[in-house]
Amino acid sequence: MATSRDVAQRAGVSQSTVSRALSGHPGVTEEVRRRVQAAARDLLYVPNAAARTMRTSRSGNIGVVTARLHNPIYPEMLQLLGRELRLAGLRMIVWNSDETDEGAAADAARQGMVDGIIFTSATQASTALYEEIAQRLPVVLVNRTVEGWPCDQVASDNHAGGRAVADYFRQAGRRRIGLLSGPLWPSTIREREAGFLEGCLDGPPMTVRTEAFTYTAGAEGMGRLLALADRPDAVFCANDVLALGARDAARLAGVAVPGEVWLVGYDDIAMASWTAFDLTTIRQPIEEMVREAVRLLLQRLAGEEAPRQRLCLPGALVVRGTTERLG
Amino acid sequence: MATSRDVAQRAGVSQSTVSRALSGHPGVTEEVRRRVQAAARDLLYVPNAAARTMRTSRSGNIGVVTARLHNPIYPEMLQLLGRELRLAGLRMIVWNSDETDEGAAADAARQGMVDGIIFTSATQASTALYEEIAQRLPVVLVNRTVEGWPCDQVASDNHAGGRAVADYFRQAGRRRIGLLSGPLWPSTIREREAGFLEGCLDGPPMTVRTEAFTYTAGAEGMGRLLALADRPDAVFCANDVLALGARDAARLAGVAVPGEVWLVGYDDIAMASWTAFDLTTIRQPIEEMVREAVRLLLQRLAGEEAPRQRLCLPGALVVRGTTERLG
DNA sequence: ATCAATCAAGAATACGTATTCATGGCCGAA
């Protein structure tokens, strides 16, 4: 493993000159720079990351804490984050938002192994973790937000999205409204519900709250809604995974969709467009969300002292076969 | 950020003693050790990762190169890898197997930012990358294998799996056999096909080869199989994602499954068990595969000079609603 | 022609840890 000293020796210059020449520092003769670059190429020299980190106290690593939940939106965000960070010359270290893994993330922060952290699935529950980390490193939240954390946060407009679904139902003349949702700790869910309820002008919907955001829970919850005496003719599911379960529960029960009941999800994951489901849903602009989140993090890393930002990007209703087009 | 010197000062000992006391080195008085630990706790001291890495030339990071393909098996493996590595006290840096990202992985290897690398989606195509990395670091392949790479490799028995499907079809009296597969660069696909063909005793199956392993490609490919004059009565899909597309193509064409055509996939991803698909498939023991891969990597990191291993774990046929149970 | 100023490059240093080398004290044996 060649060091900058080896390069220096081969190029007939000092180690400091090698460092300057390779990092594009001004005040290096063009001829010397060329000699150094040639020597570096010959020796396959690459600066040692640990030494550079120690000297600059910048590791080039960004930590990403993501949910292990069986929602394909998280892998998708992870991939986009990886791409965006790489374009900025940064690496991505990944942790799940289990308690144990979150501890590992905090350790990495304390050790200086990462320069910043992005949460895709933050909740109030990990406030201690947040405070631990935030006093050393910039933190950015994307997707889920947390009211009490004074950091940059990027989300889509979940409130407006929920509201749009309610409006859509009402304008279509749907009267018996159902809400199939899950636990309330994610901000996304709370906001979608709030927007939806706000738009339910004829009173609160029939609500079933599952214990998890899984296909199975969605199916089971939809079963309960369909078993009601006054069965709903339109159901809003708080995310697509629940909605897919709900769609299959209807299929299994022989209930026609959209004939007897409309179904709307949230996220527009890939499966929503599949023939078997063909799910009407609200699309989240996750690519844009991720890009903004990385941009904000880079700003913080550059030391900008701008006030904390809370970005809220618009989603869009995507009408498919589990509802009927208006007009 | 407290350093070991700060701890030393507070505990009234030298920096070396702090290092020894905290790393459980013998030859430190119990009383001194307690004093050091107390001081470290008071100052929230955590050893600096970069310094430790420079000194020990061990970063505690493992690189994972994974596919971005829209196959949920990869996120699943990623999560399992993360858990398994964390249990070993290691962090996980993730790259996609795009060309650009693979370059980033090679850089990290050269810079000493990772101690080892795990590929989940290796192909012959990245042989240059492999050789670049393998001469510095231990490399382990999981899921996909590559014949010419002299490193530890872990896969499931794709050949036997493919064979099992063919046997199943034959014993059920299926005669008009179809194969819906994709590109041949992944070893998994090649082996599944080879095993399957070996079991097609009545001659080669009607074969459709898609250009990608996506839902859409699967649907389109199944459309072509169903359009054949001598339409197959049993189709083996080289993975579940293709099979889900195929299932939906049949649904759309009004072809009964399993009434008119049987369908079998490979992987047993979560969606395979969903009501909408209820897909018969071969389950891969990915949890075990991941565990073995990490175990092998840890052995290499420990410096063991055992001969390269190639593990091949058995899969299992999971019969669901796209076929009928025998007997 | 002389001196100040500019500039390229070398020397020295610090980052924080783990480890080797050095040292002083204590214990046991003769």
Add this chain to the structure above:
DNA sequence: TTCGGCCATGAATACGTATTCTTGATTGAT
């Protein structure tokens, strides 16, 4: 009591880089 040896601890050092501090030379102006 004295000396050898062991042991706990302190001192010193190396890891490889980026950067500050020095130095020697060259240029330009008077």
